[in-house]
Amino acid sequence: MRQPIVAGNWKMNGDRAQSSKLVNDIKNALDTPIQAQVVLCPPHILIPLVHEQIQGTNISLGGQNLDVHDEGAFTGEVSGPMLVDFGCNYCIVGHSERRAYYADTNELVAEKFAVAQKHGLIPILCVGETLEQREKGMTEPVVDAQLDAVLGRVSISGFKQAVIAYEPVWAIGTGKTATPEQAQQVHAHIREKLAALDAEVASNVRILYGGSVKADNAASLFSKADIDGGLIGGASLEATQFVKICQSC
Ligand code: PGA
Numbered sequence: 270m271r272q273p274i275v276a277g278n279w280k281m282n283g284d285r286a287q288s289s290k291l292v293n294d295i296k297n298a299l300d301t302p303i304q305a306q307v308v309l310c311p312p313h314i315l316i317p318l319v320h321e322q323i324q325g326t327n328i329s330l331g332g333q334n335l336d337v338h339d340e341g342a343f344t345g346e347v348s349g350p351m352l353v354d355f356g357c358n359y360c361i362v363g364h365s366e367r368r369a370y371y372a373d374t375n376e377l378v379a380e381k382f383a384v385a386q387k388h389g390l391i392p393i394l395c396v397g398e399t400l401e402q403r404e405k406g407m408t409e410p411v412v413d414a415q416l417d418a419v420l421g422r423v424s425i426s427g428f429k430q431a432v433i434a435y436e437p438v439w440a441i442g443t444g445k446t447a448t449p450e451q452a453q454q455v456h457a458h459i460r461e462k463l464a465a466l467d468a469e470v471a472s473n474v475r476i477l478y479g480g481s482v483k484a485d486n487a488a489s490l491f492s493k494a495d496i497d498g499g500l501i502g503g504a505s506l507e508a509t510q511f512v513k514i515c516q517s518c
Contacts, residue, residue, distance in 0.1 A: 276361075
């Protein structure tokens with residue numbers, strides 16, 4: 270049985286007051302035990318605040334990105350050891366916004382994945398195609414290339430302690446969700462691809478769906494055989510929505 274994960278990707282949103290209120294509201298609304306592991310990924314600067322607030326709960330903490338170096342003259346960056354020091358267990362790598370705006374190539378994402386694991390962080394590896402790529406029938410080759418770069422760096426054994434998030438770029442922040450069938454098709458493809466290398470690793474790896482997941486579409490997405498939870502952007506900033514999504518697993 271794969272334990273589902275619901276991870277909230279706050280992106281570059283929130284200040285101290287808003288974040289405190291959001292975490293508090295999430296804690297209060299999560300008043301009964303749920304099946305899913307809940308992970309919050311706030312902006313780096315808010316990590317200490319959220320860390321303090323989730324003490325005594327089952328909520329985990331994650332970074333949204335990390336640098337490949339451990340320390341040094343890399344202005345503006347945050348390293349794996351820093352994330353660990355501040356209580357993170359997870360780190361998102363290869364989010365499509367990083368790939369599109371900050372030149373995170375497949376190779377750099379693979380390196381970030383490896384570095385996160387070296388420090389004991391569980392990488393949440395984002396993969397997914399643009400609308401143009403989907404329309405050209407390129408979804409699987411694009412996702413394959415994103416996975417192959419990571420497999421080339423860490424091999425299949427690297428996926429023993431990792432999470433994958435399939436996030437079609439056209440569905441992120443657009444209100445256009447992939448249908449459960451569209452998502453399931455890609456999730457099954459990812460799992461089959463990994464199963465060809467190691468059936469056990471493939472059957473244990475959690476594959477989350479991300480892209481306009483909301484309280485009202487989460488249950489139908491999560492009911493699919495290969496969808497093991499979600500990576501939630503916009504809806505993770507609203508406690509009621511986010512908790513409903515967590516309870517949909
Ligand atoms: P969204 O973002 O839920 O706002 O579409 C998802 C993501 O980017 O991880």
